[in-house]
Amino acid sequence: MAKQEIDDRFKKFGTVSFTAISKVNEFISFLEKGKVMATKCKKCGMSFFPPRADCCDCLSSDMDWVEVTGDGTLLTFSKLQYGPVGFEGDLPYIIALAQYKDVKVFGRMSKELPDSDIKIGMKVKALPVKHSNGQISYEFKKA
Amino acid sequence: MARVAIIGVGQSKFVRGYPGSIRELAFEAYREAVQDAKITSKDIDASIICSAPEYDKQRSPAGVIAEYLGLTPQPTFYLETVCSSSSSGLKVAYSMVKAGLHDAVCVLGFQKMSEISSAESQERMGRGADIQWESPFGTMMPAYYALHARAHMEKYGTTEDDLALIRVKAATYGQINDRAVYQKPVTLEMFKNPQDNMAGPVASPLRVGDCCANADGSSCIIIASEAKAKAVCKKPVWIMGVGAASTAVNMAGRDIFSGLTVAMEASATAYKMAGVSSKDIDVAEVHDCFTIAEMMAYENLGFAKPGEGKDLIRAKETYKEGSIPVNVDGGLLSKGHPIGATGGSQIRTIVLQLRGEAGPMQVNDPEIGLVHNIGGVGLYGNVTILGRD
DSSP, X not given: OOOOOOOOGXXXXXXXXXXXXXXXXXHHHHHHTXXXXXXXXXXXXXXXXXXXXXXXXXXXXXXXXXXXXSOEEEEEEEEESOOOTTOGGGOSEEEEEEEOSSOEEEEEEOTTSOGGGOOTTOEEEEEEEEOTXXXXXXXXXXX | OOOEEEEEEEEOOOBSSOSSOHHHHHHHHHHHHHHHHTOOGGGOOXXXXXXXXXXXXXXXXXXXXXXXXTOOSSOEEEEOBTBTHHHHHHHHHHHHHHTTSOSEEEEEEEEEGGXXXXXXXXXXXXXXXXXXXXXXXXXXXXXHHHXXXXXXXXXHOOOHHHXXXXXXXXXXXXXXXXXXXXXXXXXXXXXXXXXXXXXXXXXXXXXXXXXXXXOEEEEEEEEEEXXXXXXXXXXXXXXXXXXXXXXXXXXXXXXXXSSOHHHHHHHHHHHHHHTOOGGGOOXXXXXXXXXXXXXXXXXXXXXXXXXXXXXXXXXXXXXXXXXXXXXXXXXXXXXXXXXXXXXXXXXXXXXXXXXXXXGGGOOSSOXXXXXXXXXTTTTEEEEEEEEEO
């Protein structure tokens, strides 16, 4: 019997990933195709970001992938001067939270944006970004 | 219905780099609590050992510590809700006594944060939240509370100075608490001087002075049934209300960022159970791991309306002489925050206050006190209301 290949795509997520295997590994492949995706329960219609494989509302595991589209509104942010081990090279960086139509998205602000442009209430887009070390993530850019 | 009382409290000095092992650290608080209760280990039917396991080299510390304290063959187990572990322990101990399973239970909280190297500690900090979806962005505890501070400032006009005033208050009492790790004065001017360490940026808008320090320490709370308490204790402090709540670990799963929903829900439960309101509280200990956390606690516990926490601190109403004294032992900001020991230390402070034994920190004749202890970034919340006869 052929050895089954382990699907550990999730180890590519972010500067340092702490997870290798997840039922939502497809999220990484979508990022590689330029899309930030959420999941939506086929049975009850509940939307999830971060994506979930299982619906806590109706207990179904039958999910659709749906793209996080439109503009988000920045809810809050913080600029870090210290980071955990493995993130030293990224410092300083800004973490942020944005409200979209059905979901909220947590992530980083693009370093292209000057600090003075970053304000609560501003419109943002969440877009995939490839790191120099081969990792992949998403970041907020000005909409 | 028979009540449940706290009959003994103890706490080690909170220090950087405790010169002993975790069992020896635990013993310091245990001995003080047993001597305070004027009982022996044989009077204690069960123990709950509380810490955050990522700092411990010892796997399953409960058995090791219970044996060292002389609490075998009584049952023991380990309980964890990160920073709120020992107040969670108190709630479980309360239910064990209330159910009639045990007459007296010991809740021992400890943390030797220096058990691991600072590099190991930094690595663990990166895993302090949702490791699948948030940690890959490089999150840290101060940054999560900073997200709340930014939201609070935007919504209510709270300023960096308002947050600094909370640290100034904490330091006022840290100087008179001989168990605190930080006993130096802090002034608002220090926050305004870019050369001063207090003003150093950590995660905007939070600065070094807005953050509590790591520490090693232990705490111990011994509770007993009403009959046992009356037999052994001259000044029992009664557990009037216990409330607890949880929420989404991921910020994307939350709706409010200017407050902590767990504190709102846990306090509503505790007030209802105790049959009191926020107006009845004479002295409080709140979880000020960061200055913004105390600001939000004022509002989430009902000491101030949402957005008016800043008015309380500006008017010094949370000082010892104010209308609602908060953290007059220096809080986590001065005492330090040995994760698993923190809740028990807060409970000890309120017990001493209600007995009139808080020394230079004593507020004027309190009858009802409150403890607000938060785990993670508002992931877990416990509110405990205590009263005297």
